[in-house]
Amino acid sequence: MQAKEPSCARGGLSTTVCAWGGKAFFAFLFPVFLLVLPCASHAWNAAGHRQIAALAWEEMTPATRRQATALLRQHPDYARWRNRQRENDPDYGVFLEASVWADEIRADPRFYDEKKGSPMPRLPGFPDMRRHGGWHYRDAGGGEIDTRLAQLAHDILHGQRAAKTYALPWLLHLTGDIHQPLHTGGRNDRGGNQFHVRAPSAKREKLQTLHAYWDDLPGPSGQRGASLARRLAFLRRLPPLSSVESVGDIRRWFAESRALIARDVYPQTRGATLDANFRRRAQYLAAQRLRAAGQRLGRWLNYLL
Numbered sequence: 001m002q003a004k005e006p007s008c009a010r011g012g013l014s015t016t017v018c019a020w021g022g023k024a025f026f027a028f029l030f031p032v033f034l035l036v037l038p039c040a041s042h043a044w045n046a047a048g049h050r051q052i053a054a055l056a057w058e059e060m061t062p063a064t065r066r067q068a069t070a071l072l073r074q075h076p077d078y079a080r081w082r083n084r085q086r087e088n089d090p091d092y093g094v095f096l097e098a099s100v101w102a103d104e105i106r107a108d109p110r111f112y113d114e115k116k117g118s119p120m121p122r123l124p125g126f127p128d129m130r131r132h133g134g135w136h137y138r139d140a141g142g143g144e145i146d147t148r149l150a151q152l153a154h155d156i157l158h159g160q161r162a163a164k165t166y167a168l169p170w171l172l173h174l175t176g177d178i179h180q181p182l183h184t185g186g187r188n189d190r191g192g193n194q195f196h197v198r199a200p201s202a203k204r205e206k207l208q209t210l211h212a213y214w215d216d217l218p219g220p221s222g223q224r225g226a227s228l229a230r231r232l233a234f235l236r237r238l239p240p241l242s243s244v245e246s247v248g249d250i251r252r253w254f255a256e257s258r259a260l261i262a263r264d265v266y267p268q269t270r271g272a273t274l275d276a277n278f279r280r281r282a283q284y285l286a287a288q289r290l291r292a293a294g295q296r297l298g299r300w301l302n303y304l305l
Protein backbone atom coordinates (compact mmCIF):
# COMPACT_ATOMS: atom_id res chain seq x y z
CA MET A 1 0.00 0.00 0.00
CA GLN A 2 0.88 3.54 -0.42
CA ALA A 3 2.81 5.51 2.10
CA LYS A 4 1.32 8.35 4.03
CA GLU A 5 2.81 11.06 6.11
CA PRO A 6 5.49 10.18 8.52
CA SER A 7 5.55 13.11 10.84
CA CYS A 8 7.27 12.52 14.05
CA ALA A 9 10.49 13.19 15.74
CA ARG A 10 13.55 11.70 14.29
CA GLY A 11 15.60 9.28 16.27
CA GLY A 12 19.25 8.62 15.74
CA LEU A 13 19.47 5.02 14.76
CA SER A 14 22.09 2.96 16.35
CA THR A 15 21.84 -0.44 14.80
CA THR A 16 19.94 -3.49 14.02
CA VAL A 17 21.63 -6.68 13.30
CA CYS A 18 19.56 -9.66 13.98
CA ALA A 19 22.06 -12.25 14.81
CA TRP A 20 22.34 -15.16 12.50
CA GLY A 21 24.95 -16.68 14.69
CA GLY A 22 22.73 -18.12 17.42
CA LYS A 23 19.84 -17.36 19.69
CA ALA A 24 22.05 -16.51 22.64
CA PHE A 25 23.96 -14.00 20.56
CA PHE A 26 20.72 -12.41 19.49
CA ALA A 27 19.48 -12.14 23.03
CA PHE A 28 22.72 -10.50 24.05
CA LEU A 29 22.56 -7.90 21.31
CA PHE A 30 18.92 -7.16 21.59
CA PRO A 31 18.84 -4.45 24.29
CA VAL A 32 20.99 -2.25 22.05
CA PHE A 33 18.17 -2.12 19.51
CA LEU A 34 15.74 -0.67 21.95
CA LEU A 35 17.61 2.57 22.33
CA VAL A 36 15.76 4.07 19.44
CA LEU A 37 12.09 4.61 18.90
CA PRO A 38 10.89 7.28 16.59
CA CYS A 39 7.61 6.93 14.59
CA ALA A 40 5.33 6.65 10.72
CA SER A 41 5.36 5.45 5.92
CA HIS A 42 4.24 2.09 3.97
CA ALA A 43 5.44 -0.35 0.80
CA TRP A 44 4.83 -2.89 -1.86
CA ASN A 45 1.21 -3.36 -2.77
CA ALA A 46 -0.59 -6.53 -1.72
CA ALA A 47 0.72 -8.43 -4.75
CA GLY A 48 4.29 -7.65 -3.76
CA HIS A 49 3.77 -8.87 -0.23
CA ARG A 50 2.12 -12.09 -1.39
CA GLN A 51 4.97 -12.74 -3.81
CA ILE A 52 7.51 -12.34 -1.03
CA ALA A 53 5.55 -14.63 1.27
CA ALA A 54 5.22 -17.22 -1.50
CA LEU A 55 8.95 -17.24 -2.17
CA ALA A 56 9.56 -17.50 1.57
CA TRP A 57 7.22 -20.50 1.79
CA GLU A 58 9.34 -22.29 -0.83
CA GLU A 59 12.42 -21.78 1.34
CA MET A 60 10.73 -22.94 4.53
CA THR A 61 11.17 -26.45 5.85
CA PRO A 62 8.06 -28.56 6.48
CA ALA A 63 8.58 -28.04 10.22
CA THR A 64 8.76 -24.26 9.82
CA ARG A 65 5.61 -24.26 7.70
CA ARG A 66 3.79 -26.24 10.37
CA GLN A 67 4.93 -23.83 13.09
CA ALA A 68 3.91 -20.79 11.08
CA THR A 69 0.53 -22.33 10.29
CA ALA A 70 -0.10 -23.21 13.93
CA LEU A 71 0.63 -19.63 15.01
CA LEU A 72 -1.51 -18.06 12.30
CA ARG A 73 -4.45 -20.32 13.23
CA GLN A 74 -4.44 -18.67 16.65
CA HIS A 75 -4.50 -15.16 15.26
CA PRO A 76 -7.81 -13.33 15.78
CA ASP A 77 -8.02 -12.61 12.04
CA TYR A 78 -7.31 -16.14 10.88
CA ALA A 79 -10.87 -16.68 9.60
CA ARG A 80 -10.64 -13.58 7.41
CA TRP A 81 -7.43 -14.84 5.79
CA ARG A 82 -8.91 -18.29 5.35
CA ASN A 83 -11.94 -16.85 3.55
CA ARG A 84 -9.92 -14.60 1.32
CA GLN A 85 -7.19 -16.99 0.23
CA ARG A 86 -7.41 -18.60 -3.22
CA GLU A 87 -4.64 -21.20 -3.25
CA ASN A 88 -5.05 -24.98 -3.41
CA ASP A 89 -3.22 -25.39 -0.11
CA PRO A 90 -5.12 -23.23 2.40
CA ASP A 91 -2.18 -23.12 4.83
CA TYR A 92 -0.06 -21.60 2.08
CA GLY A 93 -2.89 -19.26 1.08
CA VAL A 94 -3.36 -18.05 4.65
CA PHE A 95 0.37 -17.42 4.96
CA LEU A 96 0.21 -15.16 1.89
CA GLU A 97 -2.81 -13.23 3.16
CA ALA A 98 -1.26 -12.73 6.59
CA SER A 99 1.67 -10.90 4.99
CA VAL A 100 -0.68 -8.09 3.87
CA TRP A 101 -2.50 -7.70 7.17
CA ALA A 102 -0.29 -4.89 8.49
CA ASP A 103 -1.38 -2.68 5.56
CA GLU A 104 -5.02 -3.73 5.77
CA ILE A 105 -5.46 -2.56 9.33
CA ARG A 106 -4.81 1.00 8.16
CA ALA A 107 -8.37 1.07 6.88
CA ASP A 108 -9.87 -1.22 9.50
CA PRO A 109 -12.18 0.61 11.93
CA ARG A 110 -11.29 -1.79 14.75
CA PHE A 111 -7.85 -0.14 14.79
CA TYR A 112 -6.84 3.46 15.26
CA ASP A 113 -4.08 5.82 14.22
CA GLU A 114 -2.20 6.60 17.40
CA LYS A 115 -1.29 10.09 16.19
CA LYS A 116 -4.75 11.20 15.08
CA GLY A 117 -7.47 8.91 16.34
CA SER A 118 -9.00 8.07 19.68
CA PRO A 119 -8.04 4.70 21.12
CA MET A 120 -10.33 1.82 20.19
CA PRO A 121 -11.25 -0.84 22.74
CA ARG A 122 -8.86 -3.75 22.84
CA LEU A 123 -10.25 -6.94 21.31
CA PRO A 124 -9.31 -10.44 22.42
CA GLY A 125 -6.01 -11.68 21.01
CA PHE A 126 -4.52 -8.26 20.25
CA PRO A 127 -2.00 -6.59 22.55
CA ASP A 128 -3.33 -3.20 21.37
CA MET A 129 -5.43 -1.77 18.55
CA ARG A 130 -2.90 0.71 17.17
CA ARG A 131 -2.19 0.76 13.44
CA HIS A 132 1.49 1.32 14.06
CA GLY A 133 2.06 3.33 10.87
CA GLY A 134 5.58 4.17 12.02
CA TRP A 135 6.64 0.53 11.96
CA HIS A 136 6.65 0.37 8.13
CA TYR A 137 9.56 2.67 7.35
CA ARG A 138 12.36 4.85 8.61
CA ASP A 139 13.36 8.09 6.97
CA ALA A 140 14.33 11.64 7.80
CA GLY A 141 10.93 12.24 9.39
CA GLY A 142 10.93 9.24 11.72
CA GLY A 143 9.86 5.62 11.53
CA GLU A 144 11.35 2.53 13.11
CA ILE A 145 11.23 -0.35 10.64
CA ASP A 146 14.67 -1.71 11.45
CA THR A 147 14.45 -1.60 15.22
CA ARG A 148 10.90 -2.93 15.06
CA LEU A 149 11.95 -5.91 12.95
CA ALA A 150 14.56 -6.77 15.53
CA GLN A 151 11.95 -6.56 18.26
CA LEU A 152 9.53 -8.77 16.34
CA ALA A 153 12.20 -11.38 15.72
CA HIS A 154 12.97 -11.32 19.41
CA ASP A 155 9.29 -11.81 20.23
CA ILE A 156 9.10 -14.81 17.92
CA LEU A 157 12.20 -16.33 19.44
CA HIS A 158 11.52 -15.63 23.09
CA GLY A 159 7.96 -14.38 23.52
CA GLN A 160 4.89 -16.09 24.90
CA ARG A 161 2.71 -17.79 22.36
CA ALA A 162 0.33 -14.82 22.06
CA ALA A 163 3.25 -12.48 21.39
CA LYS A 164 4.61 -14.81 18.70
CA THR A 165 1.21 -14.98 17.06
CA TYR A 166 0.90 -11.22 16.93
CA ALA A 167 4.51 -10.76 15.77
CA LEU A 168 4.50 -13.22 12.86
CA PRO A 169 2.25 -11.33 10.37
CA TRP A 170 4.15 -8.17 11.19
CA LEU A 171 7.50 -9.84 10.54
CA LEU A 172 6.26 -11.22 7.20
CA HIS A 173 5.17 -7.76 6.19
CA LEU A 174 8.05 -5.63 7.38
CA THR A 175 10.69 -7.93 5.90
CA GLY A 176 9.06 -7.02 2.59
CA ASP A 177 8.83 -3.33 3.38
CA ILE A 178 12.48 -2.96 4.29
CA HIS A 179 13.39 -4.26 0.82
CA GLN A 180 11.32 -1.48 -0.80
CA PRO A 181 13.96 1.24 -1.16
CA LEU A 182 11.56 4.11 -0.53
CA HIS A 183 10.81 2.77 2.94
CA THR A 184 14.30 3.61 4.01
CA GLY A 185 14.21 7.32 3.23
CA GLY A 186 17.48 8.91 2.25
CA ARG A 187 15.83 12.09 0.99
CA ASN A 188 13.70 14.59 2.76
CA ASP A 189 10.49 13.90 0.82
CA ARG A 190 8.58 11.41 2.97
CA GLY A 191 9.88 8.41 1.10
CA GLY A 192 9.04 9.77 -2.34
CA ASN A 193 5.52 10.81 -1.27
CA GLN A 194 6.37 14.44 -1.99
CA PHE A 195 8.14 13.63 -5.26
CA HIS A 196 5.68 13.56 -8.17
CA VAL A 197 6.31 11.92 -11.51
CA ARG A 198 4.39 11.39 -14.73
CA ALA A 199 3.98 7.77 -15.63
CA PRO A 200 2.02 7.17 -18.84
CA SER A 201 2.28 3.40 -18.43
CA ALA A 202 1.15 3.28 -14.81
CA LYS A 203 -2.12 1.62 -13.86
CA ARG A 204 -3.04 4.33 -11.39
CA GLU A 205 -3.25 8.07 -12.14
CA LYS A 206 -0.79 9.46 -14.65
CA LEU A 207 0.59 12.06 -12.26
CA GLN A 208 1.50 10.20 -9.13
CA THR A 209 4.05 10.07 -6.37
CA LEU A 210 7.25 8.15 -6.89
CA HIS A 211 6.33 6.11 -3.84
CA ALA A 212 3.04 4.94 -5.37
CA TYR A 213 4.85 4.20 -8.64
CA TRP A 214 7.23 1.87 -6.80
CA ASP A 215 4.54 0.27 -4.66
CA ASP A 216 2.69 -0.88 -7.78
CA LEU A 217 5.64 -2.35 -9.66
CA PRO A 218 4.93 -5.95 -8.48
CA GLY A 219 1.67 -6.04 -10.47
CA PRO A 220 -2.08 -5.84 -9.82
CA SER A 221 -2.92 -5.87 -6.10
CA GLY A 222 -5.48 -8.64 -6.41
CA GLN A 223 -3.04 -11.08 -7.98
CA ARG A 224 -3.59 -14.59 -6.58
CA GLY A 225 -3.84 -18.16 -7.86
CA ALA A 226 -2.74 -18.72 -11.46
CA SER A 227 -1.55 -15.17 -12.12
CA LEU A 228 0.49 -15.25 -8.92
CA ALA A 229 1.98 -18.58 -9.99
CA ARG A 230 3.05 -17.09 -13.34
CA ARG A 231 4.67 -14.17 -11.62
CA LEU A 232 6.52 -16.48 -9.22
CA ALA A 233 7.89 -18.47 -12.15
CA PHE A 234 9.38 -15.24 -13.45
CA LEU A 235 10.85 -14.28 -10.07
CA ARG A 236 12.43 -17.70 -9.67
CA ARG A 237 14.28 -17.26 -12.95
CA LEU A 238 16.10 -14.17 -11.71
CA PRO A 239 19.76 -14.66 -10.90
CA PRO A 240 20.10 -16.14 -7.42
CA LEU A 241 20.72 -13.65 -4.69
CA SER A 242 24.42 -13.63 -3.96
CA SER A 243 23.92 -12.24 -0.49
CA VAL A 244 21.36 -14.75 0.66
CA GLU A 245 23.71 -15.60 3.49
CA SER A 246 22.78 -12.28 5.05
CA VAL A 247 19.69 -13.87 6.57
CA GLY A 248 18.46 -11.86 9.52
CA ASP A 249 20.93 -9.04 8.86
CA ILE A 250 18.44 -6.20 9.08
CA ARG A 251 21.08 -3.55 8.96
CA ARG A 252 22.39 -4.87 5.69
CA TRP A 253 18.93 -5.03 4.10
CA PHE A 254 18.32 -1.45 5.12
CA ALA A 255 21.71 -0.31 3.77
CA GLU A 256 21.05 -2.05 0.43
CA SER A 257 17.75 -0.20 0.06
CA ARG A 258 19.42 3.06 0.98
CA ALA A 259 22.12 2.52 -1.63
CA LEU A 260 19.45 1.99 -4.29
CA ILE A 261 17.82 5.28 -3.30
CA ALA A 262 21.07 7.06 -3.94
CA ARG A 263 21.64 5.35 -7.31
CA ASP A 264 18.63 3.92 -9.09
CA VAL A 265 15.26 4.78 -7.68
CA TYR A 266 14.74 8.47 -8.53
CA PRO A 267 14.55 10.10 -11.94
CA GLN A 268 16.72 13.17 -12.45
CA THR A 269 14.01 15.73 -11.80
CA ARG A 270 10.64 16.14 -10.12
CA GLY A 271 7.73 15.93 -12.50
CA ALA A 272 9.79 13.88 -14.96
CA THR A 273 7.96 11.59 -17.34
CA LEU A 274 9.04 8.04 -16.62
CA ASP A 275 9.36 6.31 -19.96
CA ALA A 276 9.34 2.64 -20.86
CA ASN A 277 13.07 2.33 -20.27
CA PHE A 278 12.81 3.72 -16.77
CA ARG A 279 9.91 1.39 -16.06
CA ARG A 280 11.73 -1.69 -17.34
CA ARG A 281 14.71 -0.94 -15.15
CA ALA A 282 12.55 -0.18 -12.12
CA GLN A 283 10.52 -3.36 -12.60
CA TYR A 284 13.62 -5.48 -12.79
CA LEU A 285 15.09 -3.86 -9.72
CA ALA A 286 11.83 -4.31 -7.83
CA ALA A 287 11.70 -7.97 -8.85
CA GLN A 288 15.21 -8.51 -7.53
CA ARG A 289 14.27 -6.92 -4.22
CA LEU A 290 11.13 -9.05 -3.97
CA ARG A 291 13.09 -12.18 -4.66
CA ALA A 292 15.75 -11.26 -2.12
CA ALA A 293 13.13 -10.46 0.50
CA GLY A 294 11.37 -13.78 -0.05
CA GLN A 295 14.47 -15.90 0.13
CA ARG A 296 15.70 -14.15 3.21
CA LEU A 297 12.35 -14.24 4.94
CA GLY A 298 12.00 -17.98 4.42
CA ARG A 299 15.44 -18.75 5.73
CA TRP A 300 15.01 -16.38 8.62
CA LEU A 301 11.81 -18.13 9.62
CA ASN A 302 13.59 -21.49 9.49
CA TYR A 303 15.80 -20.06 12.19
CA LEU A 304 13.21 -18.16 14.23
CA LEU A 305 10.40 -20.70 14.38
Ligand SMILES: [Zn+2]
Nearest residue numbers: 042043136177
Ligand atom coordinates in the same frame (compact mmCIF):
# COMPACT_ATOMS: atom_id res chain seq x y z
ZN1 LIG B 1 3.88 -1.71 4.83
